[in-house]
Amino acid sequence: MFHKSIQSVFLISVMFLLGASLSACDSNSKPPELMKAVKQFESDEIRDGHIKNMRINHMDELLHKRDETVIKGIRTKDHSLKSCINCHVPDQHNGKVLRSSDPEHFCSTCHNFVAQKLDCFQCHVDHPNNSKVSKVAPSDATHSSVKFDAPSQKHLASTVAEAEIEIHNSPKQTIGEK
Amino acid sequence: MATNISFSEVKNNGFGFWGVLGFFGLLVLGGVFAFLHMHEGHYTTGMNNQVVWGIPHVFAIFLIVAASGAANIATIGTVFGQDVYKPQGRLSLALAGSLLFGGLVVLLLDLGSLGHVIEMAKGALNFKSIFAWNMILYSGFLLIITLYNWTMMDRRKIAKKLYKPLGIVNMAWRFMLTMGTGSIFGFLVARQYYDAAILAPLFIVSSYVFGTAIYSLVLMASFKLTGRDLGDIVLNRLRNSMAVYLILVLFFEMTRHLTNLYATEHHAVEAYILTGDSIFTSLFWYGQIIMGSLVPMFLVWCRFFENNRLAHVTAAVLAVIGGMIQIYVILIGGQSFPLILFPNAEVSSTFFDGVNNAYTATMPEYLLGIGGVGLAVALVIVGMKGLRLLPTSLADDVIDPLNLEKK
Amino acid sequence: MSDINSYRRKFLGGLAGTAAVATVAPGVFLREVQAKPAGEAVSEKVRWGMLIDINKLDDGGDACIEACKKEHGWGSDPKSNDAQQAQWIRKVKVTEKMTGHEVTLPVMCQHCETAPCVDVCPTGASMKRADGIVQVNKHICIGCRYCMMACPYKARSFVHETIVDQRPDTPRGKGTVESCNMCVNRVDEGKNPACVDAAPQAMLFGDLNDPDSKISQVLKKFGGTQIRADLGLNTGVRYWGI
Numbered sequence: 001m002f003h004k005s006i007q008s009v010f011l012i013s014v015m016f017l018l019g020a021s022l023s024a025c026d027s028n029s030k031p032p033e034l035m036k037a038v039k040q041f042e043s044d045e046i047r048d049g050h051i052k053n054m055r056i057n058h059m060d061e062l063l064h065k066r067d068e069t070v071i072k073g074i075r076t077k078d079h080s081l082k083s084c085i086n087c088h089v090p091d092q093h094n095g096k097v098l099r100s101s102d103p104e105h106f107c108s109t110c111h112n113f114v115a116q117k118l119d120c121f122q123c124h125v126d127h128p129n130n131s132k133v134s135k136v137a138p139s140d141a142t143h144s145s146v147k148f149d150a151p152s153q154k155h156l157a158s159t160v161a162e163a164e165i166e167i168h169n170s171p172k173q174t175i176g177e178k
Numbered sequence: 179m180a181t182n183i184s185f186s187e188v189k190n191n192g193f194g195f196w197g198v199l200g201f202f203g204l205l206v207l208g209g210v211f212a213f214l215h216m217h218e219g220h221y222t223t224g225m226n227n228q229v230v231w232g233i234p235h236v237f238a239i240f241l242i243v244a245a246s247g248a249a250n251i252a253t254i255g256t257v258f259g260q261d262v263y264k265p266q267g268r269l270s271l272a273l274a275g276s277l278l279f280g281g282l283v284v285l286l287l288d289l290g291s292l293g294h295v296i297e298m299a300k301g302a303l304n305f306k307s308i309f310a311w312n313m314i315l316y317s318g319f320l321l322i323i324t325l326y327n328w329t330m331m332d333r334r335k336i337a338k339k340l341y342k343p344l345g346i347v348n349m350a351w352r353f354m355l356t357m358g359t360g361s362i363f364g365f366l367v368a369r370q371y372y373d374a375a376i377l378a379p380l381f382i383v384s385s386y387v388f389g390t391a392i393y394s395l396v397l398m399a400s401f402k403l404t405g406r407d408l409g410d411i412v413l414n415r416l417r418n419s420m421a422v423y424l425i426l427v428l429f430f431e432m433t434r435h436l437t438n439l440y441a442t443e444h445h446a447v448e449a450y451i452l453t454g455d456s457i458f459t460s461l462f463w464y465g466q467i468i469m470g471s472l473v474p475m476f477l478v479w480c481r482f483f484e485n486n487r488l489a490h491v492t493a494a495v496l497a498v499i500g501g502m503i504q505i506y507v508i509l510i511g512g513q514s515f516p517l518i519l520f521p522n523a524e525v526s527s528t529f530f531d532g533v534n535n536a537y538t539a540t541m542p543e544y545l546l547g548i549g550g551v552g553l554a555v556a557l558v559i560v561g562m563k564g565l566r567l568l569p570t571s572l573a574d575d576v577i578d579p580l581n582l583e584k585k
Numbered sequence: 586m587s588d589i590n591s592y593r594r595k596f597l598g599g600l601a602g603t604a605a606v607a608t609v610a611p612g613v614f615l616r617e618v619q620a621k622p623a624g625e626a627v628s629e630k631v632r633w634g635m636l637i638d639i640n641k642l643d644d645g646g647d648a649c650i651e652a653c654k655k656e657h658g659w660g661s662d663p664k665s666n667d668a669q670q671a672q673w674i675r676k677v678k679v680t681e682k683m684t685g686h687e688v689t690l691p692v693m694c695q696h697c698e699t700a701p702c703v704d705v706c707p708t709g710a711s712m713k714r715a716d717g718i719v720q721v722n723k724h725i726c727i728g729c730r731y732c733m734m735a736c737p738y739k740a741r742s743f744v745h746e747t748i749v750d751q752r753p754d755t756p757r758g759k760g761t762v763e764s765c766n767m768c769v770n771r772v773d774e775g776k777n778p779a780c781v782d783a784a785p786q787a788m789l790f791g792d793l794n795d796p797d798s799k800i801s802q803v804l805k806k807f808g809g810t811q812i813r814a815d816l817g818l819n820t821g822v823r824y825w826g827i
Binding site: 218219220221225226227228230231289290291292294295297298302303304306307308309310313362365366367368369513517519520522523524525526527528529530531535 | 662677710727738812
């Protein structure tokens with residue numbers, strides 16, 4: 001009997017704790033405001049359509065489009081995470097670079113609210129990194145004058161020439177009598 | 179089978195039991211801490227772009243190979259009709275499952291991008307990769323030994339009917355699993371110390387050594403700590419078979435090295451491992467061959483140590499350490515020797531071409547590996563406590579009728 | 586001796602003739618294939634390849650390495666030690682033991698036709714694109730490093746720490762494996778890989794499947810050596826001078 005009352009005390013305390021923890025859920029709370037995009041659509045209609053589409057589909061789209069890009073090499077603007085970032089993340093925010101670890105970052109706003117970890121920015125850069133990019137430009141000027149048509153002649157010619165001198169200088173060789 | 183052996187759970191409840199379990203639980207905690215520490219990035223480890231697999235993998239591969247061998251005790255009983263082993267089947271399978279699980283957890287926790295394993299579960303599996311096959315083989319093994327153990331423990335007719343078929347399936351599956359583990363290395367065409375079909379059967383015979391040794395130790399420890407009788411008939415069978423398996427390992431190692439020594443292509447790596455200045459040479463000769471194979475064989479077969487339990491324990495412990503050294507030499511030694519892009523040439527670069535790569539493991543790596551061992555043992559202990567895995571007695575007079583039954 | 590002379594004359598004469606025929610007309614870019622439209626998938630019709638004439642590389646490939654670092658952002662991960670630092674391309678000095686002959690060459694992913702790294706990857710993250718470029722799909726890479734064990738050229742690197750401020754066109758992340766991807770982002774835009782543009786006198790990029798492409802023509806005429814040709818991997822990167 002004593003054993004049974006221990007059980008019921010335990011059960012009741014667990015249920016009480018669970019019930020008390022429900023108070024942490026605030027049914028009136030909304031996610032914080034999303035940061036305004038850097039670039040805006042031409043019309044409100046397009047913008048609303050985009051918002052609606054993204055709210056419902058953004059994860060499926062991301063999962064699908066990343067395969068299209070990586071495996072098939074399809075790189076249109078709407079397959080580009082870079083273009084999402086360039087639109088939604090400013091170059092600087094309050095004087096410093098905005099990263100996904102900052103709560104105001106566009107993606108982090110909602111992801112922090114629902115406590116779902118963002119995996120994308122392990123690899124993808126989370127802000128427009130254009131200022132640091134110093135891409136290697138195609139060297140058009142040099143191309144036109146470059147002659148890539150045969151193995152280095154200097155190397156071959158010198159080798160053969162030196163070989164000839166050696167043969168000339170050395171005692172009787174049977175090479176020529178093959 | 180006609181046997182009057184009964185099984186019971188471990189009934190110990192005192193500080194002894196919880197202390198032992200607590201100790202292995204602490205090892206598991208150490209492993210968890212190590213994982214969280216390594217989550218920062220593998221820069222905290224001694225692994226690098228030259229030696230990509232390190233101490234955690236030595237532990238993991240050892241545990242996985244040992245798991246396959248531990249299940250062999252059950253196989254000898256079921257498939258080969260040796261009645262002395264039949265009562266030991268339950269512990270053998272539980273140990274096999276725990277060892278495998280411990281090894282797999284270590285492997286999983288070392289992965290760089292653990293979250294992406296979910297992608298794999300969603301169907302991204304490349305069946306040309308032996309790794310992918312291994313994942314299926316390992317999970318299937320856990321399932322099969324669960325069912326096989328059920329056929330031993332359930333008294334219903336259906337269970338008894340499935341006992342032998344599952345025993346055969348288990349044996350075949352174990353062969354594939356261990357060959358698959360050896361083939362992880364055997365299929366690497368580029369590495370001088372791998373790229374050999376013999377690695378697959380070498381891992382099979384090694385699994386028998388590791389599994390039998392660990393099983394013997396667990397059997398002796400659990401019977402001693404729970405006050406159960408363990409006779410010499412059972413132990414002699416275990417120690418003699420372990421010594422025979424050691425001979426098989428030596429045979430396969432000799433075949434492998436002699437064949438490599440014939441081919442000029444492999445002279446450099448063989449010289450490095452067998453006669454070089456590096457730690458691998460000492461580990462191979464003193465660690466694996468002498469301490470891990472010859473000394474245990476001597477301890478088992480020398481008449482002076484007949485029926486001597488301390489000698490048996492020592493032999494088993496040395497075989498286990500020798501086994502870990504064997505895996506270390508294969509895994510780390512094989513990566514230490516550089517890739518040969520240009521034969522007959524001296525090579526150098528900023529990417530450590532042409533040099534023997536050094537490797538020093540850091541503490542998190544050891545903690546993770548040991549955590550896997552802890553997990554395996556903790557699982558076995560919990561299993562014996564909750565399930566009727568251990569025979570109440572394996573004394574000689576209980577076992578003797580079974581021993582004499584010649585089928 | 587006269588045989589040697591006539592042989593030499595024929596050989597040099599042949600070279601000169603070929604040089605005359607194969608000289609690139611001024612103003613024409615060496616990259617002949619037009620970039621595919623952005624929305625079109627890559628196909629097997631094209632197989633990208635590279636030719637490196639190491640005798641024309643005065644610096645042994647240093648400029649190529651710097652260009653690659655600048656393009657993709659590897660090489661200075663702060664927390665990784667020297668042995669853990671990623672290297673997508675490196676300069677290798679080779680001295681043949683018997684002859685003492687020394688060459689220096691840049692080595693990167695060789696983009697094999699039957700790549701061992703692709704075979705061993707359990708998830709298919711290490712993949713070969715239809716157009717022959719071998720790369721890592723980091724979305725599904727679990728970081729097991731098996732591909733690093735399998736690669737005969739030690740082309741792959743593991744990222745040992747958290748990366749920030751990646752190049753927008755080159756995602757790089759902790760716990761995944763990476764390697765030279767033949768600047769797939771530039772190739773898809775119709776440009777050459779960065780290393781090729783850094784050393785255009787010594788490196789050629791083009792379509793190996795097109796018999797009229799520059800690279801196919803010179804390879805047909807003069808051949809091209811593979812590193813570890815014995816493995817039968819049919820690499821897309823070929824060398825002159827090794």
